[in-house]
Amino acid sequence: MSTLEPVTSIPQATVARLPLYLRALHQVAEAGNPTVSSAGLAAAAGVNPAKVRKDLSYLGSYGMRGIGYDVATLTQQISASLGLERGWGVALVGVGRLGQALTNYAGFANRGFAIKAVFDSATDQVGTKVGPLTVQHVNELPQVVAAQKIAIGIIATPAEAAQDVCDQLIAAGVTSILNFAPCVLFVPKGVDLRKVDLAIELQILSYHEHHKTLPDRGTRLAPRRRRGSSVPSRRTRAISGALPTRTTRTKAVDE
Amino acid sequence: MSTLEPVTSIPQATVARLPLYLRALHQVAEAGNPTVSSAGLAAAAGVNPAKVRKDLSYLGSYGMRGIGYDVATLTQQISASLGLERGWGVALVGVGRLGQALTNYAGFANRGFAIKAVFDSATDQVGTKVGPLTVQHVNELPQVVAAQKIAIGIIATPAEAAQDVCDQLIAAGVTSILNFAPCVLFVPKGVDLRKVDLAIELQILSYHEHHKTLPDRGTRLAPRRRRGSSVPSRRTRAISGALPTRTTRTKAVDE
DNA sequence: TCAACTTTGTGCATCCGTTCACAAGGGGCT
DNA sequence: AGCCCCTTGTGAACGGATGCACAAAGTTGA
Ligand SMILES: NC(=O)c1ccc[n+]([C@@H]2O[C@H](COP(=O)([O-])OP(=O)(O)OC[C@H]3O[C@@H](n4cnc5c(N)ncnc54)[C@H](O)[C@@H]3O)[C@@H](O)[C@H]2O)c1
Ligand SMILES: NC(=O)c1ccc[n+]([C@@H]2O[C@H](COP(=O)([O-])OP(=O)(O)OC[C@H]3O[C@@H](n4cnc5c(N)ncnc54)[C@H](O)[C@@H]3O)[C@@H](O)[C@H]2O)c1
Numbered sequence: 192m193s194t195l196e197p198v199t200s201i202p203q204a205t206v207a208r209l210p211l212y213l214r215a216l217h218q219v220a221e222a223g224n225p226t227v228s229s230a231g232l233a234a235a236a237g238v239n240p241a242k243v244r245k246d247l248s249y250l251g252s253y254g255m256r257g258i259g260y261d262v263a264t265l266t267q268q269i270s271a272s273l274g275l276e277r278g279w280g281v282a283l284v285g286v287g288r289l290g291q292a293l294t295n296y297a298g299f300a301n302r303g304f305a306i307k308a309v310f311d312s313a314t315d316q317v318g319t320k321v322g323p324l325t326v327q328h329v330n331e332l333p334q335v336v337a338a339q340k341i342a343i344g345i346i347a348t349p350a351e352a353a354q355d356v357c358d359q360l361i362a363a364g365v366t367s368i369l370n371f372a373p374c375v376l377f378v379p380k381g382v383d384l385r386k387v388d389l390a391i392e393l394q395i396l397s398y399h400e401h402h403k404t405l406p407d408r409g410t411r412l413a414p415r416r417r418r419g420s421s422v423p424s425r426r427t428r429a430i431s432g433a434l435p436t437r438t439t440r441t442k443a444v445d446e
Numbered sequence: 447m448s449t450l451e452p453v454t455s456i457p458q459a460t461v462a463r464l465p466l467y468l469r470a471l472h473q474v475a476e477a478g479n480p481t482v483s484s485a486g487l488a489a490a491a492g493v494n495p496a497k498v499r500k501d502l503s504y505l506g507s508y509g510m511r512g513i514g515y516d517v518a519t520l521t522q523q524i525s526a527s528l529g530l531e532r533g534w535g536v537a538l539v540g541v542g543r544l545g546q547a548l549t550n551y552a553g554f555a556n557r558g559f560a561i562k563a564v565f566d567s568a569t570d571q572v573g574t575k576v577g578p579l580t581v582q583h584v585n586e587l588p589q590v591v592a593a594q595k596i597a598i599g600i601i602a603t604p605a606e607a608a609q610d611v612c613d614q615l616i617a618a619g620v621t622s623i624l625n626f627a628p629c630v631l632f633v634p635k636g637v638d639l640r641k642v643d644l645a646i647e648l649q650i651l652s653y654h655e656h657h658k659t660l661p662d663r664g665t666r667l668a669p670r671r672r673r674g675s676s677v678p679s680r681r682t683r684a685i686s687g688a689l690p691t692r693t694t695r696t697k698a699v700d701e
Numbered sequence: 702t703c704a705a706c707t708t709t710g711t712g713c714a715t716c717c718g719t720t721c722a723c724a725a726g727g728g729g730c731t
Numbered sequence: 732a733g734c735c736c737c738t739t740g741t742g743a744a745c746g747g748a749t750g751c752a753c754a755a756a757g758t759t760g761a
Pocket of ligand 2: 292293294295296298539540541542543544545565566567568571584602603604605607610611626627628643644645
């Protein structure tokens with residue numbers, strides 16, 4: 192109730208980790224623990240304990256010294272901060288192989304994202320059902336999206352159509368877009384755009400793979416020893432951040 | 447001669463952008479331009495021109511002052527740096543909806559990634575065909591992956607199975623993994639791990655969406671003033687496709 | 702009540718990435 | 732040849748993110 196949280200703009204890197212903590216919290220809750228320490232959360236989320244504490248401090252959430260964080264409270268606070276307490280309607284454009292997989296994916300609804308409408312331009316797609324939804328022609332997009340006040344759009348069309356679809360979504364009132372097409376999109380200010388580009392991910396892996404096999408001439412890479420406080424062991428948890436394009440760490444240590 | 451490029455460890459952020467430049471270069475080449483300036487590449491890749499130059503300077507690739515970069519040469523250099531000149535074999539585990547979409551995706555083969563084997567544990571999946579490939583039982587994974595010297599693995603199983611599958615892939619010799627399961631994976635040193643988590647992407651969008659509707663107290667969203675040299679910037683992140691040099695036909699939504 | 706112990710919250714040093722700004726290099730036109 | 736103008740390559744300033752170390756705060760148990 193009006194906890195009056197300090198909405199003082201949370202750092203991007205922190206925002207990208209909050210969903211991670213949320214997932215870790217669910218694991219902890221399922222394990223039956225009522226509270227969890229920053230070290231515990233860190234282990235479950237694969238990050239540094241200090242980072243967890245600093246991140247959580249931005250939320251203004253108070254842990255209990257000597258105890259840790261109350262799982263239920265923290266879950267609720269992070270959810271509130273991410274805006275997950277209300278549900279979000281989502282429109283998906285491009286019901287190809289990927290679009291169908293996404294539409295059927297339960298992991299979205301779990302977190303309050305409901306795909307409300309799916310569109311395609313192929314006439315043989317229009318009218319077919321994907322899960323509970325009927326594919327609508329992309330011409331309907333403006334009306335449907337505007338009428339349902341859908342704020343989030345997913346683009347799963349070929350790259351050539353992506354900018355056009357993007358513009359249409361925005362014109363219809365969408366202000367956040369997740370793009371799967373391998374192309375650069377331009378959006379006006381006020382619209383958030385994130386992209387998922389699998390080919391790029393593989394190419395980044397290729398880079399590291401390539402340089403593993405090389406004699407590594409010249410590369411110096413000091414054997415940076417880091418003391419893993421309470422984090423798992425020989426295994427480096429590599430999270431790839433989310434933001435811009437974070438990455439795993441290099442051979443030496445983890446991020 | 448031999449180019450003798452300074453392999454002095456390219457920054458992570460740069461590595462993540464190289465595939466972007468590569469894509470931009472293909473667009474430029476298709477447009478028929480033999481050379482491109484950093485500003486031109488920047489526009490096509492949706493980044494800052496200075497960043498492009500600095501990134502490329504790590505490759506030791508030499509542009510021509512007054513002219514720009516030779517498209518063919520630069521393409522070749524970036525490809526070499528990313529290790530894309532040779533092909534990479536890929537093994538995919540979990541032939542569900544997402545796994546099938548990925549297996550059929552042409553965008554991978556385009557860049558030299560060939561899915562060589564796909565595995566599943568469901569007996570009714572095993573033996574079925576996905577594109578040209580026959581789904582094999584995950585029990586076969588160790589032999590097949592080792593025999594074919596597959597270095598890259600893709601995990602598209604449910605989260606519960608992911609760590610187990612991950613361990614098996616690594617035991618079989620895989621040293622780079624792309625994980626789609628929504629969970630944290632631990633890998634030993636020397637193995638690179640990247641993850642793609644769509645639910646997290648949506649939650650990040652949710653955060654921004656949520657805070658758009660808020661009064662935005664205190665939030666600084668600074669009106670970052672910046673003089674655009676010759677880039678069509680003034681758009682958030684963007685990019686896209688575009689033709690070679692400016693003149694994009696994208697509706698110019700300036701700030 | 703008090704001491705020992707646990708864990709948070711954060712100041713601080715450091716590192717990495719971004720961007721500006723500018724000197725130096727090079728091409729082409731006259 | 733010489734001048735002009737374009738573009739690269741990079742030094743340097745800056746800002747954000749990371750992780751350590753430690754004081755403060757609270758718990759537990761006697
Ligand atoms: N399939 C994958 O695993 C995968 C992986 C990475 C990236 N991608 C990218 O995701 C996008 C979709 O991939 P896919 O494999 O599903 O392709 P697909 O060809 O199977 O599906 C694309 C769908 O978009 C529809 N479409 C085309 N133009 C449209 C328009 N203007 N408006 C509305 N719908 C339109 C088509 O009718 C088709 O149904 C592509 O950009 C692809 O590069 C796919
Ligand atoms: N479908 C999507 O759009 C989507 C989006 C984001 C994330 N994901 C994630 O990707 C993963 C796959 O999603 P999906 O929708 O394809 O699920 P799915 O249930 O359709 O497919 C999972 C497949 O993995 C197989 N499998 C299970 N255990 C296995 C094991 N131990 N070894 C080998 N194979 C095994 C199953 O038999 C099944 O075929 C999930 O972790 C999901 O959370 C999917």
